Amino acid sequence: MTGPQVDPRVRRLLLRHRRPLAGAFAALAVAATISALRAQPPGGVTVLVAARELPAGTVLTPGDLRAEQLPAADVPDGAAGPGAALFGRTLAASAPRGLPITGETLVGPAIVPAGRVAATVHLSADGDASVLTVGDVVDLIAARADGSAARVVGAQVPVLLLPANGILVVAVTPAEALTIAAAAAVDQISAVLE
8 A cells, every 4th residue: 555646846845855844843833832831811810829838827918918810710719809808817727829818718707607706725734736727626625723623615616727836716606705714714725636
């Protein structure tokens, strides 16, 4: 079986100029690749993202955020756009560089479940919150220094924020917040991970 016949004159012309033709086709391929890489995807959305890695508990300043255009498919629901009032708000969890900032990444009404309030708890001197992460559910136990009169002051409370070792912010009912505040005045408080 033989392929299509090529006119000998065309064949000689192609063979004589094969290197310049190969160079021209290679340059055309490079130009097409660069053009495709530079093209912005349609439907881009400008959102505020973390300008650098930000630890949990960071109070946001202008240097912490930057505007970035992302493809619409990559933008999470509730992502903050330029002009959103985020400065002075506190991150609920660490944010890696480039993470879009949403209401769920900030401490405030967006992360506190309905019917609950955010309460700061200082764990006992022996309390170590390093094993906890945001989103863990804990029981808060208050006890006298001698170990007597231990009681649960917060049951199945979600951890909202870990601003420092030994300190956590939890979502509790208003009644639990009062009980925790009263217990903290005289008792040591520990968190028990469920």
